[in-house]
Amino acid sequence: MKILIADDDPISRRLLEKTLQRAGYDVVAVQNGMAAAEQLCKQDGPRLALLDWEMPELDGPAVCREVRKKKDLGYVYMILLTSKGLKTDIVTGLGSGADDYLTKPFDSGELKARLRTGQRILHLEGRLVEARENMRFKATHDSLTSLFNRGVIVELLGREISRSRRERVPTAILLCDVDNFKPINDSHGHLVGDEVLQEAARRLLLSVRSYDYVGRYGGEEFLIILNNCDPASAPRRAEEIRRSLSDNPVQTSVGPLLVTMSMGVHQTANWGVRTVEELLHQVDSAMYAAKAAGRNRISFTKPENSPLADDVTTTEAEQSVR
Amino acid sequence: MSVATPSVLNVTELLSRVDNDRELVSELFFIFKSVFPSHLQRLSDAVLKQQPKQVEAESHTLKGMLLNLSAARAAAIASELENLGRENKITGMSEALTEFQSEVETLLLQMESVESHQ
Numbered sequence: 069m070k071i072l073i074a075d076d077d078p079i080s081r082r083l084l085e086k087t088l089q090r091a092g093y094d095v096v097a098v099q100n101g102m103a104a105a106e107q108l109c110k111q112d113g114p115r116l117a118l119l120d121w122e123m124p125e126l127d128g129p130a131v132c133r134e135v136r137k138k139k140d141l142g143y144v145y146m147i148l149l150t151s152k153g154l155k156t157d158i159v160t161g162l163g164s165g166a167d168d169y170l171t172k173p174f175d176s177g178e179l180k181a182r183l184r185t186g187q188r189i190l191h192l193e194g195r196l197v198e199a200r201e202n203m204r205f206k207a208t209h210d211s212l213t214s215l216f217n218r219g220v221i222v223e224l225l226g227r228e229i230s231r232s233r234r235e236r237v238p239t240a241i242l243l244c245d246v247d248n249f250k251p252i253n254d255s256h257g258h259l260v261g262d263e264v265l266q267e268a269a270r271r272l273l274l275s276v277r278s279y280d281y282v283g284r285y286g287g288e289e290f291l292i293i294l295n296n297c298d299p300a301s302a303p304r305r306a307e308e309i310r311r312s313l314s315d316n317p318v319q320t321s322v323g324p325l326l327v328t329m330s331m332g333v334h335q336t337a338n339w340g341v342r343t344v345e346e347l348l349h350q351v352d353s354a355m356y357a358a359k360a361a362g363r364n365r366i367s368f369t370k371p372e373n374s375p376l377a378d379d380v381t382t383t384e385a386e387q388s389v390r
Numbered sequence: 391m392s393v394a395t396p397s398v399l400n401v402t403e404l405l406s407r408v409d410n411d412r413e414l415v416s417e418l419f420f421i422f423k424s425v426f427p428s429h430l431q432r433l434s435d436a437v438l439k440q441q442p443k444q445v446e447a448e449s450h451t452l453k454g455m456l457l458n459l460s461a462a463r464a465a466a467i468a469s470e471l472e473n474l475g476r477e478n479k480i481t482g483m484s485e486a487l488t489e490f491q492s493e494v495e496t497l498l499l500q501m502e503s504v505e506s507h508q
Contacts, residue, residue, distance in 0.1 A: 078421045079455045083407070086414050122450060151454050173457040176407060 069187060070094045072113070074104035074131065075120040075149065080172065084118060084149075087176050091183075101126025105134040108144050115142060116186050118170075118179075121150035121161065129164030136165035143193045145186035149174065210284040212262055213269035221283025221291045226344045228281070228293050233339050240302045240335035242292040242309065243351045244272070247328045247363040249288040256322050263320045264327055268313055275312040289355075290329075291348075302335040306366050314364055328364035330355055335368070397463055398493070399500040404460040419501045422455060429455075430491070433471070437487045445483060446475030456497075464493040 071093045075081040081097050088095050096114055098104050101123040107113045108131070119128035126134070128148045135144050148161045151172040161169050167189070168182055210217045216224065225241065232239040246252075246268055253261040265288060272282050272290055285291040294305060310331055317324035332355030334347060342350075350369045358367035408414045429452055436444035449472035456465035467490040474483050 077451060077454050077458070078425055079418050079458050082418060082421060083414075083458055086408070086411070090409065120454075122447075122454075151450070151457060172454055173407065173460070176409065 069116060070096060070114040071183070072104060072107050072117040072119075073097045074099075074101060074117065074123060074128070076100060076123050077120065080120065080149070084174075084179075087179065088118075088183075091180050093183075100124045101128065101131045104131045108135045108146075109138050109141065111141070113144075115144050115190050116183065117144060117146045118183075119146055119148055119166070121148050121157075129161055129166065132161075132165035142197070143190060145190055147182060147186065210269075213266055213284050215269050215273070215290070216281060216283035218283065218285055218291075221281060221285060221293070222344060222348070224281045224283070225291065225293055225348075228295060229339050229344065229347070232295075232337055236337050237296050238299050238302075238335060238337040240294040240297040240306070240333060241347060241351050242294065242306055243285065243332045243348070243355045244290045244292065244309070244329045245331075245355055245359065246288040246313075247330055247359070252325065252327070256320070256325075260320045260322050260325075264318050264325065267318045267320075268327065268329070271312040272309060275309045294335075297335060299335060302333065303366070303368075306331060306333050310364070310366055330358035330363050331366045332356070332358060333366055333368050398461065398496050399504065400460040400462060401504055407458075407460065416505055418459060419505060422459060423498070423501070426452075426455075426494070430494070433490075434487060436475075437471075437483045440480050440483075442475040442478045442480065444475075446472050449475060461497050464490065464497050467493055 069092075071088055073081055073084045073088070073095060075084065075097075076099050081099070085095050085097050093116075096107060098107060101119075102125040104117065104119060104123075105126060108117055117131075119131050121128040123131075128150070132146050132148070135141070135146065146166050146168075148166045148169040149172055150157065150161065150169060158169055167186065170179060170182060208217060208220045209215065215221075228239050231237075246264065249261065249264070252264055265284075268288075269282070269284065269290065272292065276282055276292060276294065279295055281293040281295075283291050292309065294302070297305065310329060314326075314328040318327045332351040332353065334351040334354065339347075354367040354369045358365045361367065404415060405412070408418075429448055433445065433448040433452065436442075436448060449468045453465050453468035453472060456462075456468060467486060471483065471486050471490060474480075474486060
């Protein structure tokens with residue numbers, strides 16, 4: 069484990085360095101408080117530190133305060149090393165954000181034991197962060213496809229529309245529905261249906277840019293938000309996405325299956341006062357129009373679908389790509 | 391040449407602190423001999439110029455080094471100088487400095503003796 073030693077006394081620094089290297093630590097040694105704070109405030113900096121109290125530029129307690137100010141850092145376990153032994157000093161040191169203190173000259177056995185305590189705390193923190201991240205992922209992602217779940221993708225849509233409205237940049241909404249999904253489930257079973265959905269999700273993700281959003285909207289429905297999507301390129305991009313599924317069969321446990329999807333698309337920078345629900349209703353209608361027209365195709369929203377048609381008439385028209 | 395008493399430099403304690411690494415002991419002695427003269431010079435200047443804050447700071451640094459080397463007697467005098475500086479007491483500083491210099495001379499001899507037996 070990486071550990072930082074900050075001490076302006078070269079004897080103490082060398083002694084610590086050697087003791088800790090022997091104990092298996094990866095040691096980073098610095099001579100002053102400024103360098104210590106800089107190291108500890110790095111995202112990949114050491115998470116365990118031994119700080120001398122008295123140091124030039126920034127003393128040990130000041131380093132602790134600097135590190136504790138950084139809220140986006142993982143926890144840093146800091147031990148103050150001091151030849152001060154007064155209770156008031158100890159209270160000051162711990163009050164600055166230090167986790168522990170050791171008086172000089174240190175006993176190597178005690179030092180190692182206290183560092184093990186620090187490692188236990190850091191390990192525990194790591195597990196808590198991991199658990200929190202897992203919970204956050206589960207709360208925001210679909211368990212089958214690992215795409216954003218419905219709640220999140222709809223929320224993202226609301227945010228993107230607000231941004232598009234504010235910045236007057238076009239955004240495209242794509243609602244994709246896997247064609248004939250029920251027959252796949254009925255013929256091959258739900259496990260194969262799940263494999264199809266997982267592969268469809270993977271291909272959709274691969275077919276968009278890193279800053280676009282893809283979410284599972286419903287059973288076999290996926291919602292895609294293409295940010296800053298040039299109006300002229302929207303049909304081409306929708307077509308590429310559609311073809312990402314239809315061009316190659318999906319490999320399943322029962323063999324390759326030809327799978328297609330129908331897509332409703334709504335694209336504009338001029339959103340008027342329509343709500344997210346109204347927009348989703350429009351794009352849903354377009355998607356059903358694609359289904360009705362024979363599936364495996366794209367349908368753009370009709371101006372007349374909109375309650376405020378003047379918002380959409382200039383930029384949108386139904387377009388069957390296939 | 392005076393022979394230093396064991397309490398000037400507690401070699402057993404020092405070896406225990408470095409996990410019996412005699413090479414490291416030599417390295418620490420070398421570091422001390424390299425940096426000590428400039429610290430002593432600054433301490434002497436501060437005592438001469440009656441600058442208690444500087445006396446406190448330099449004595450504190452020297453005390454830390456000496457404690458790490460298990461040189462308890464010299465560390466104790468450095469601590470005394472540190473306290474005098476902290477309390478702004480000019481009286482007694484020169485005497486303490488003389489005692490400190492004498493103690494460190496003994497310590498340096500003890501260090502040489504230890505190294506020659508390694």
